[in-house]
Amino acid sequence: MLPGSKPESGRRKSRYLLLILTLAAITIATLDARGVGIISSARDSSRDALGPVGDFGNWVSTPFRNAWNGITNYDDLKQENERLQQQVDELKTNGMREKRAQRELKKLREQLNISFLADMPTQIARVDTARASNFDDNRVEIDKGADHGLAVGNPVVTKAGLVGRLTNVSRTRSVVQLISDPDFHIGVSVGKDQIHGVGHGNGDANTFIVDRGIELGREVRVNDYVFAGGIERSLVPSDLYIPIGTVKKVTPDAAERVQNMQVELSARLDRLDVVQVLKWTPSD
Amino acid sequence: MTPDSGVAIRWAGLVTAAFVIQVAFLNQISILGVHPELMLLVAIGAGLVVGPHRGAGIGFAAGLLVDLTLHGNLGVSAFCYTLVGFLVGLTKEAILGISKPLSVLIVAASSAIGTVLYAGVSQLLGEHTFSDPRFLTIIAMVALWNAVLALPVLNLCRRTEGSRVTL
Numbered sequence: 001m002l003p004g005s006k007p008e009s010g011r012r013k014s015r016y017l018l019l020i021l022t023l024a025a026i027t028i029a030t031l032d033a034r035g036v037g038i039i040s041s042a043r044d045s046s047r048d049a050l051g052p053v054g055d056f057g058n059w060v061s062t063p064f065r066n067a068w069n070g071i072t073n074y075d076d077l078k079q080e081n082e083r084l085q086q087q088v089d090e091l092k093t094n095g096m097r098e099k100r101a102q103r104e105l106k107k108l109r110e111q112l113n114i115s116f117l118a119d120m121p122t123q124i125a126r127v128d129t130a131r132a133s134n135f136d137d138n139r140v141e142i143d144k145g146a147d148h149g150l151a152v153g154n155p156v157v158t159k160a161g162l163v164g165r166l167t168n169v170s171r172t173r174s175v176v177q178l179i180s181d182p183d184f185h186i187g188v189s190v191g192k193d194q195i196h197g198v199g200h201g202n203g204d205a206n207t208f209i210v211d212r213g214i215e216l217g218r219e220v221r222v223n224d225y226v227f228a229g230g231i232e233r234s235l236v237p238s239d240l241y242i243p244i245g246t247v248k249k250v251t252p253d254a255a256e257r258v259q260n261m262q263v264e265l266s267a268r269l270d271r272l273d274v275v276q277v278l279k280w281t282p283s284d
Numbered sequence: 285m286t287p288d289s290g291v292a293i294r295w296a297g298l299v300t301a302a303f304v305i306q307v308a309f310l311n312q313i314s315i316l317g318v319h320p321e322l323m324l325l326v327a328i329g330a331g332l333v334v335g336p337h338r339g340a341g342i343g344f345a346a347g348l349l350v351d352l353t354l355h356g357n358l359g360v361s362a363f364c365y366t367l368v369g370f371l372v373g374l375t376k377e378a379i380l381g382i383s384k385p386l387s388v389l390i391v392a393a394s395s396a397i398g399t400v401l402y403a404g405v406s407q408l409l410g411e412h413t414f415s416d417p418r419f420l421t422i423i424a425m426v427a428l429w430n431a432v433l434a435l436p437v438l439n440l441c442r443r444t445e446g447s448r449v450t451l
Contacts, residue, residue, distance in 0.1 A: 014336040021366045028348070029359030033409065039358055046352040049306055057308025068313055109396070132312040132353040134318050135403060135413045135421045139355040154287055168355075182412055196449040203415055 044170035138181035161243035162265035336373030343369025
């Protein structure tokens, strides 16, 4: 063997391996983008299997996270504390366990008494607060899935209003695409005249944009309510008026001859805890 | 059992343990909304301790596991971690005698590169990663987190590979 031939063959082997692995990764990404069944099944199975692991970690780390959040999110906690102060009297009990149970019960009662849902069959679910990605992908996981009668397309709400819709459902878990996702488009009704338009997420947790369908001259005012519903073939039942938010700013677009609206979302997407999934699937 | 299969089993154990720690615990803790990327760190560690061959292989496996937990396209993290593990391995070969401070710097820099690469590929595939208002914060914090965890993880990688490593 010539001197230096071994390192050279090692380098060639490494490059060959790199080529194989990058091609494999690109192939997997392509198959996933095309919705090949085996890839989505693998992901669904792993989501079901990893759910309890995450839940266990969540349970174990709760005291540490609370302490940690107390250090790193002091300002947020202060605001939250002021908001919760009004509720403290209702929650006074003798023991910690009972206190926790009452908190849970209150959240669940709130979800059960959502006035705008009428008799629509629903499923209460808890939002997984741990985020797998550091980048905000405008999606959250909930702890209910196909076993509880959920299906892709089901709308998700809180008592404040529309939160999103299910985009992926495995046996025991589901993924919610939040209304803040720029790719989330939905027909809306605006104001007392129920003017129909189309809106979409804006990438942040508080703002929704309506920028299609509301022509110049239609009467839209700041603080008008924006609802999903009242529209045939929508992502939510046409006979329900689910709040999205209130108009904060109206900007005329002379070129497109429409009015653009900035809407403040009713639901607090950055503090989701318990949500309710409507067992209703939009028609294609 | 051959020495190579023993090393492979040890690496599989390390990657699995890191994955469980990431899912169960590290995803739950964050500073400025950013949690550590232990799986990326293991890929970097494999490249830095052993070389490009191991860096790419471990990077692919670690990335694929991470992809299973994310909501984006499967394969994106696998692609990015493979490249990062390989490039760090090449860096290791190019620099003789990497000191501890330098290895921490390499980990921080390659963590930042890996995060930017992930964001770029995700953006190409239709995600909105570049428009995330915390984009720079995420890159900086992932680099910082991984730099903090670098020495113990590199030590684990060294033990996993056994006596053949030269770092």
